[in-house]
Amino acid sequence: MKKAINILVSLVMVAGLVSCNNGENKKGSKGQGGLATNAAEKVYVAPGEHDEYYAFFSGGYSGNLTVYGLPSGRMFKEIPVFSQFPTSGYGYSEETKPMFNTSFGFVPWDDSHHPDISQTGGKLDGRWIFINGNNTPRIARIDLETFETVEIIELPNSAGNHSSSFITENTEYVVAGTRFSVPVPQRDMPIKDYKGNFKGALSFISVDQETGRMGIKFQLMMPGFNYDLSHPGRDKSHGWFFFTTYNTEEANTLMEVNSSQNDKDFIAAVNWKVIEDYVNNGGGTKMPANYAHNVYDHDTHLATSTMEKEVLTVDPTKVPGAVFFLPTPKSPHGCDVDPTGEYIIGNGKLSADLTVHSFTKMLDAIENKKFDGEAYGIPILKFEDVLAGTVKQPGLGPLHTEFDGKGNAYTTFFISSEVVKWKLGTWEVLDRQPVFYSVGHGMIPGGNSREPFGKYFVAMNKITKDRYLPTGPELEHSAQLFDISGDKMELLLDFPTHGEPHYAAGIRADILKKNSKQFYKLADNKNPYATLSEADARVERKGNEVHIYMTTIRSHFTPDNIEGVKVGDKVFFHITNHEQDFDVPHGFAMIGANNAELLIMPGQTKTLVWEPKQVGVWPFYCTDFCSALHQEMQGYVRVSPANSNMELSWSLGED
């Protein structure tokens, strides 16, 4: 009997445990970011099917740009931009080395932050995507037919190129502002004399609508604040550009304290159309400069670098009606403009509230000259006169705001680690979702245009910790995908991202995918070192330079036996891939090469330099599994002593 009671008691206990567990499970499935049960279906893209959106994530300290699909979170490509990329030979091949030329010499790395896709009439057109190099100020243009970096322009008078690269709604300008103010021109001077002496350059880079070619139209030389982020006006405010500032204190040391003292910093409103007119009519001052302009050509498969020697600068106080300051609380970070162009959001990162300015009120205040003093000759508008509204106590540490095109805004909060949805105009908070952990930027595909595709929101989190299987102290960053098509945001997916994505740009896949190139036509190859027919494959000596004109086709190199190379020679492998089919690259690797490999796309020519240091017979091979006979795709170079009389010879298939 006692035994029976014991069994009964333990049965009851087990039942209790089970029901407790059930309770927890239920809570778990709802609790963490409101993960609903059909989330898996919403992100599932069946094998062989395509994603609905492309998303381009900046790489931060990787210097590159990665391409993902949404909603699956699958990564498709890493596009090398500001960093050498041994995978393809970008920045190692002779053709691409000039892309890294700067006024500081060869700079093979940068910190890439804010990608932005080209627009026409305020809509994404998918021609190009631009991205900034933050460290050694540069702007890059990536061609969205080839997904390759085709242009990099350096910015003089600039440092910490952070409020970049944002484009106007017809891609008239790519705009790049300096985060760090510096002496202009650079000179040897005491750091403590910063205040009043340093300048902040805001660069307006024009874009040729046919070729995409960039050129600095003018640099607006602003007071020495820190220009943190920016966005163009759109629709009704097209023609204006807005920049957040911090360190209006102009401190030069212990900045975390000294530049956080002012109750309000500024959003600088720049009427670029007025300045454009001014410079088109001969305004501005040309000043000597030295900056690199590097262009990659798809027909020659070759980059060239030109040093520019002059830049046009504009003093904002010389152009009436060009620049105004909008007081904005506490070191605003993100500067975001809603799709109608009416609301300018200052995400005051140290403020408890979100400040929203009204474009209409701003114009009215300017017209009625309701100024509240000036800073370095630039009129300051009254806070109350331009304020549209305040989102009260939405969270801690607001950084960035995106828009869904349906009258809602989504702001990321770094400190309280959440995304908050609120309504434009009423300023009421509609929903909030936790993110894991400490979100930086958010991104809605098309969010930087007049017509956002308001279906998904991606949070780019700065802290990963326990979200994935641990991989030691260093972790990839983590992105989180939300469905925002309903009233409440719904967390669908976590996926790791490469480097540190600061921002991303998304576009509907059908706009891009039809334009994506499959391969380069060999007949259009204008590379001076191209070998267009196997019969022209050859080896030439010019002093101690040996030029090998080589071709590849499944599955051999022509030539594959080369003799007459000597220790101390500088050997150039100019390799042309003769394939004319989609997705048949060939690789090239040479034993002991002090650089990288080459990955050569069909129809393309790339050149690798090899300086043989040892006598012997040294193999090279194809690194890309190109065919069933890939392992046989190899060859030898015979290296003779420096004083040898060995004549050059080369062959393929001779016994």
Next chain:
Amino acid sequence: MIIGSLLLLGLFKFPLWNIMLGAPQYPEPLGMDIYIEGIEGVKEFDIQNIDGLNHYIGMKTIPKAEDMWEFEVFPIVIGAMVALGVIIGILGFFGKISYKWFLGWFVLMSVLGILGMYDFNQWLLEYGTDLDPKAIMKLLNPDGTPMTYKPPLLGYQKMLNFDVDSWPGTGAYMIFAGMMLTVVAFFVGKKEYKKA
């Protein structure tokens, strides 16, 4: 009759035959269109890519127009048949010759067509079996005989990793329609003759 024979002119614009080669790694199949004046790729580089694949099994490259006498003779034969058909048609229309000539043209065209098909099959046979003795891959059939690669004259066949489809092209359908029209012309002519 006139329209029927003129339809043959379509062969100068449209392919007579089409062979498509699909495989797991060719979701978009490679293909060749066989015209009376030569062979062309369905896409710009298909011939080059088919040749590239064929070199593994030691097949010769796909012949250029100048490499085969057929591509010189076929256009002349077709041109002559069109001219003959039109002349017969005109003469028949004005009652200068018997409607039986229409049938005569049809029979001649049928014989030429069968000869053409026979020649085409012979070429496929030679192309698929006359392999380079130094071929990279020499494959055997299950019975131990060397594998050959003759594409089907008509229909579908699985060859190694490739699905091969060989079907008449637009031009062939135009010949067929044209030849049928001449038969119709024959019967119409016969009816008219009986009435008269």
